[in-house]
Amino acid sequence: MKFSARSLFANALSGHKNWPEQFPNKEPKKEYDAIIVGAGGHGLGAAYYLASKYGMTNIAVVEKGWLGGGNTGRNTTIIRSNYLFDESAGIYDHAVDLWDGLSQELNYNVMFSKRGVLMLAHNVHDVQSFTRHVHANRLNGVDNVWLTPEECQKKVPILDISPNRRYPVMGGAFQQRAGVARHDSVAWGYARAASKLGVDIIQNCKVIGIRRGADGAVEGVETEKGFIGAKKIGVSAAGNTSVVMEMAGLRFPLESYPLQALVSEPVKPIVPCVIMSNAVHAYISQSDKGELVIGAGTDQYTSYSQRGALHLVEHNIMAICEIFPVFKRMRMLRNWGGIVDVTPDRSPILGKTPVKGLYVNCGWGTGGFKATPGAGHLLAYTIAKDEPHPINAPFNLDRFVGGRLIDEAAAAAVAH
Amino acid sequence: MMLIHCPHCDEKRPEVEFAYAGEAHIVRPNAEQQQAMSDAKWSEFLFIRDNVRGEHCERWWHANGCNMFFNAVRNTVTDKFIKTYKIGQKRPTQAQIQKWKSAK
Numbered sequence: 001m002k003f004s005a006r007s008l009f010a011n012a013l014s015g016h017k018n019w020p021e022q023f024p025n026k027e028p029k030k031e032y033d034a035i036i037v038g039a040g041g042h043g044l045g046a047a048y049y050l051a052s053k054y055g056m057t058n059i060a061v062v063e064k065g066w067l068g069g070g071n072t073g074r075n076t077t078i079i080r081s082n083y084l085f086d087e088s089a090g091i092y093d094h095a096v097d098l099w100d101g102l103s104q105e106l107n108y109n110v111m112f113s114k115r116g117v118l119m120l121a122h123n124v125h126d127v128q129s130f131t132r133h134v135h136a137n138r139l140n141g142v143d144n145v146w147l148t149p150e151e152c153q154k155k156v157p158i159l160d161i162s163p164n165r166r167y168p169v170m171g172g173a174f175q176q177r178a179g180v181a182r183h184d185s186v187a188w189g190y191a192r193a194a195s196k197l198g199v200d201i202i203q204n205c206k207v208i209g210i211r212r213g214a215d216g217a218v219e220g221v222e223t224e225k226g227f228i229g230a231k232k233i234g235v236s237a238a239g240n241t242s243v244v245m246e247m248a249g250l251r252f253p254l255e256s257y258p259l260q261a262l263v264s265e266p267v268k269p270i271v272p273c274v275i276m277s278n279a280v281h282a283y284i285s286q287s288d289k290g291e292l293v294i295g296a297g298t299d300q301y302t303s304y305s306q307r308g309a310l311h312l313v314e315h316n317i318m319a320i321c322e323i324f325p326v327f328k329r330m331r332m333l334r335n336w337g338g339i340v341d342v343t344p345d346r347s348p349i350l351g352k353t354p355v356k357g358l359y360v361n362c363g364w365g366t367g368g369f370k371a372t373p374g375a376g377h378l379l380a381y382t383i384a385k386d387e388p389h390p391i392n393a394p395f396n397l398d399r400f401v402g403g404r405l406i407d408e409a410a411a412a413a414v415a416h
Numbered sequence: 417m418m419l420i421h422c423p424h425c426d427e428k429r430p431e432v433e434f435a436y437a438g439e440a441h442i443v444r445p446n447a448e449q450q451q452a453m454s455d456a457k458w459s460e461f462l463f464i465r466d467n468v469r470g471e472h473c474e475r476w477w478h479a480n481g482c483n484m485f486f487n488a489v490r491n492t493v494t495d496k497f498i499k500t501y502k503i504g505q506k507r508p509t510q511a512q513i514q515k516w517k518s519a520k
Contacts, residue, residue, distance in 0.1 A: 242467035253463035
């Protein structure tokens with residue numbers, strides 16, 4: 001069924017009681033052409049693009065929990081592509097290009113709102129580093145402009161630009177095409193569109209092993225619901241990538257950390273765009289519901305607990321109140337943590353692995369949500385063609401041996 | 417907030433006094449070994465980590481305390497510390513970790 005004004009009207013007449021199921025929960029078949037491990041935005045995106053762009057419809061997405069219940073549902077929904085290096089500009093801007101028009105493509109409102117991201121500069125170093133970013137971005141065709149303190153205040157009226165502040169606003173880098181989206185919708189939209197094309201989405205089905213043949217190539221996955229055969233396996237398991245890769249005998253340059261976020265009680269519109277400040281170490285935006293969405297850096301120690309330490313949340317709120325004292329009396333509603341897989345150079349790993357038939361999409365660290373459609377598409381391409389797309393070719397695993405790292409400072413944990 | 421036992425101070429102190437310092441028992445190759453090391457070996461030493469889901473041997477620094485480093489076994493799913501021990505002690509075996517756990 002297609003969502004439209006007509007279907008909305010028709011279902012309103014019957015009290016919205018007859019909407020069909022959006023994606024059926026399937027039981028696994030014996031064998032598929034490809035299996036995606038992890039039904040987050042990235043994995044579901046990969047399944048959707050495999051089916052829609054590359055004609056592989058006999059595929060399954062297996063998920064240990066529920067669809068979109070990992071980092072896809074735990075992030076601060078920020079989308080931007082103002083990264084410094086050419087490779088990063090390529091991969092993140094590819095994602096932003098796909099975000100445009102995603103709602104129409106999926107016939108599902110992902111609520112992508114290009115309200116812009118403003119990165120505040122508070123000292124000379126910030127000014128120099130951000131203007132360098134602005135120039136590098138524009139050379140790469142990524143929109144980014146430098147705003148004076150007055151222009152920043154015009155965008156964000158609650159911003160105090162007095163030079164006497166502890167962290168004076170000396171300007172800001174502003175990307176207009178950046179913004180936020182509704183994260184759950186992204187997972188649901190991809191799941192619905194992929195299901196429609198024949199993809200099986202199998203929830204509550206933990207992968208417990210990867211079976212390999214005599215030649216070393218993958219033959220399928222052992223799961224809680226039994227063995228499922230496939231000659232191609234794409235792993236998109238975020239914080240648990242190391243655990244899944246170990247099943248294939250691979251060790252990865254990853255460490256998994258909790259990353260926390262929190263939301264306030266809902267209030268009337270007050271934060272018009274996403275605002276980040278690396279100097280105080282925090283970022284803030286406002287959801288369409290009115291909640292302030294706040295985040296900062298990862299916790300300090302590795303963990304799979306999906307929760308973090310409370311004193312980091314306190315530090316985060318202190319940082320926000322330093323820039324916006326107006327929020328000092330806001331009450332916070334919820335906070336939570338997701339487990340992010342961080343690479344040594346803070347850039348993702350997306351491509352083939354030393355095991356034949358095994359592909360990986362991981363290492364997005366603290367900034368994976370923004371890349372969802374791009375990562376999904378590139379993983380699909382890599383699986384379908386058995387070779388990386390030129391955009392994700394530099395993000396290979398071999399760079400940690402060869403030394404061609406993509407040491408992306410803009411991906412520092414705070415800037416998400 | 418977690419309380420962490422510092423084996424040097426022999427005291428449980430709040431988490432904020434400590435800094436995490438990565439996986440433990442990664443032996444730095446000596447000058448001679450370094451000369452002979454392949455790129456793959458360097459990569460393993462510098463970048464590859466166990467990233468254990470479960471009991472993890474790791475290094476901590478009592479930065480706002482006695483300023484000493486020590487090692488710990490911590491469960492990365494529950495975040496509970498099983499044991500802290502001084503640097504120089506060998507990596508505990510699985511049997512040893514189980515013994516520590518049952519002693520708790």
